[in-house]
Amino acid sequence: MAKVGPVRQLPAVHELVKKAAAGRERPYPAGLLTAAVRQVLAAWRRAILEQGETPPDLDGLAREVRQWVEARLRPNLRPVINATGVVLHTNLGRAPLSVEACAAIERVARSYCNLEFNLEEGKRGSRYDHVERLLTTLTGAEAALVVNNNAAAVLLVLDSLARGREVVVSRGELVEIGGSFRIPEVLARSGAILKEVGTTNKTHLWDYERAIGSETAMLLKVHPSNYRIMGFTCQVADDELVGLAARHKVIVVEDLGSGALVDLSRYGVGPEPTVQASLAAGVDIVTFSGDKLLGGPQAGLILGRAGLLRTLKENQLLRALRVDKFTLAALEATLQAYVQEEAEQTLPVLQMLTVTPDRLQQQAVDLQKQLAGCLGAECAIAVRKGGSRVGGGALPLEELPTTLVELRPARLSAASLAERLRRGDPPVLVHIQEDCVLLDPRTLQVGEAELLVEAVAAALSDGGER
Numbered sequence: 001m002a003k004v005g006p007v008r009q010l011p012a013v014h015e016l017v018k019k020a021a022a023g024r025e026r027p028y029p030a031g032l033l034t035a036a037v038r039q040v041l042a043a044w045r046r047a048i049l050e051q052g053e054t055p056p057d058l059d060g061l062a063r064e065v066r067q068w069v070e071a072r073l074r075p076n077l078r079p080v081i082n083a084t085g086v087v088l089h090t091n092l093g094r095a096p097l098s099v100e101a102c103a104a105i106e107r108v109a110r111s112y113c114n115l116e117f118n119l120e121e122g123k124r125g126s127r128y129d130h131v132e133r134l135l136t137t138l139t140g141a142e143a144a145l146v147v148n149n150n151a152a153a154v155l156l157v158l159d160s161l162a163r164g165r166e167v168v169v170s171r172g173e174l175v176e177i178g179g180s181f182r183i184p185e186v187l188a189r190s191g192a193i194l195k196e197v198g199t200t201n202k203t204h205l206w207d208y209e210r211a212i213g214s215e216t217a218m219l220l221k222v223h224p225s226n227y228r229i230m231g232f233t234c235q236v237a238d239d240e241l242v243g244l245a246a247r248h249k250v251i252v253v254e255d256l257g258s259g260a261l262v263d264l265s266r267y268g269v270g271p272e273p274t275v276q277a278s279l280a281a282g283v284d285i286v287t288f289s290g291d292k293l294l295g296g297p298q299a300g301l302i303l304g305r306a307g308l309l310r311t312l313k314e315n316q317l318l319r320a321l322r323v324d325k326f327t328l329a330a331l332e333a334t335l336q337a338y339v340q341e342e343a344e345q346t347l348p349v350l351q352m353l354t355v356t357p358d359r360l361q362q363q364a365v366d367l368q369k370q371l372a373g374c375l376g377a378e379c380a381i382a383v384r385k386g387g388s389r390v391g392g393g394a395l396p397l398e399e400l401p402t403t404l405v406e407l408r409p410a411r412l413s414a415a416s417l418a419e420r421l422r423r424g425d426p427p428v429l430v431h432i433q434e435d436c437v438l439l440d441p442r443t444l445q446v447g448e449a450e451l452l453v454e455a456v457a458a459a460l461s462d463g464g465e466r
C-alpha cells in the first residue's frame with residue numbers, strides 16, 4: 001500500500017498542537033486548538049488516501065491549524081463598506097441606524113429596562129406601548145403594533161382577521177419579495193383563502209366588487225415594491241377601494257412595503273406612497289417594514305383602527321412574532337427623529353437618499369484625489385456620472401444621479417480587484433462595469449472614505465497577474 005507512507009508522515013496530535021501554539025503571546029483556547037489539529041489531520045488523512053495528495057510539512061500544517069482556530073475566534077458577522085450605491089441593500093443588512101438609535105440599543109442592553117413594566121402605575125406594562133404613541137402621533141393612526149418584520153405583520157393581520165375567509169387581491173399585486181415572501185403563500189399559511197381578481201396589468205373597481213361575497217373578510221392591496229407594470233395599466237386607488245369596502249362592510253388592508261413617513265419626491269426620490277396618505281384615504285390597516293425607507297431596525301409596523309388592532313394584540317401568534325428590547329429601543333429613537341422633524345438630517349438612509357448631486361460629486365473628486373495619492377501607476381482612476389439605487393425592493397426603476405469613481409487596475413482584472421476588496425478587512429463591496437470597479441460615495445458612511453482608500457491600496461499591492 002504505497003499510499004500509506006504519507007499518512008504515516010503526518011505528525012502526532014500533540015506535536016502539531018505544540019507547533020501551532022508556539023510563539024503565541026495569548027494562548028489559544030486549549031480545547032479549540034486540539035479540535036483544530038484533529039480536523040486538519042483528519043482532512044489530510046482523507047486527502048492522502050482518497051486523492052493521493054501530498055501533505056505540507058509541519059510548518060504548513062501548523063499554519064492551517066492557526067487559520068482554523070482564528071476563523072472561529074473572530075466575529076463572522078462584521079461591518080462591511082458598501083461602495084455599491086445601493087442604499088437599502090438587503091444582503092448588507094438594509095438600513096444602517098442613526099447614532100441615536102445605536103445609543104438607545106446600548107442603553108437598554110447594558111441595564112434592566114421598563115420593557116414590560118409600567119413605571120407610573122407600578123405594574124406590568126406592554127412592550128408595545130413604548131412606540132405606539134409616537135406612531136399614532138406621526139401618522140394619525142388610531143393604534144399601532146410592532147412585530148419582527150413586515151412579513152410577520154402581514155401574516156398576523158391575515159391570521160387575525162381573515163383565517164378561513166376570503167381575501168381579495170389584484171392579480172397585478174401578487175408579489176414575491178426576496179424569494180421568501182410571496183403573497184399567495186403567506187395567505188395560504190395564514191389560513192385565509194386567496195381570491196384573485198383582475199389581470200396582471202389591469203384591475204378595475206368592478207373586479208373587486210364582483211368578487212365580494214358573504215365569505216369575504218378583506219380587500220388586500222399590496223405595493224408592487226420591487227417591480228413595475230408599464231404601459232396600459234390600471235390599479236384601483238385607495239379611496240375608491242375604501243368606499244367599496246364600506247358599502248360591503250369589509251375592511252381594506254394595505255401592505256405598503258417600504259412605508260415612507262416623509263414624501264421624498266421633493267428631493268427627487270419617488271414618488272412613493274406615504275403611510276399617512278393611505279391612512280388618510282381610510283385604509284383600515286397598513287403594514288410596512290422598519291428597515292426600508294423608514295431607516296430604522298428590522299421590524300414590521302402595523303397601524304390602523306383601534307378595534308382591529310385589539311384583535312391582533314389578542315392573537316396568540318403575536319407571542320411568536322414579538323420584537324425584542326433592542327428593536328424597540330432603536331425604533332423609538334428612529335421615530336423620535338421624525339417627531340423632531342430632523343429625520344433627513346439624522347437618519348443615514350434618508351441622508352443618503354437626499355444628499356445633493358453636487359455634494360456627491362465633491363465626495364467623488366475627494367476620493368479620487370486620495371486614491372491617486374497612494375496608488376500611483378498601478379491603477380487608472382477617473383470620475384464619471386452614474387446612478388445609485390434605493391434598493392430594498394423600493395423604487396426599482398429609479399436611478400438617483402451620482403458621481404462614481406472608476407478604477408481600472410493595470411495588472412488585475414476588475415473582477416479580481418473586486419474579489420480582493422470583498423475578502424479584505426474591512427470587506428468592501430463594489431459594482432463592476434466594463435472591466436472597471438465602480439465606487440459610489442453615496443453609501444459611504446462618515447470616516448469610511450479613508451478606510452476604503454487603504455483597502456484599495458492593500459488589494460492592489462497584493463501582487464498577482466491579470
Ligand SMILES: *Cc1c(COP(=O)(O)O)cnc(C)c1O
Pocket residue numbers: 149150151152175177181222223224225226255256257258288289290299300392393
Ligand atoms: C419588503 C416587503 C415585504 C417584506 O418585508 P420584510 O420587512 O422584509 O419582512 C412585504 N411586502 C412588501 C410589499 C415589501 O415590499
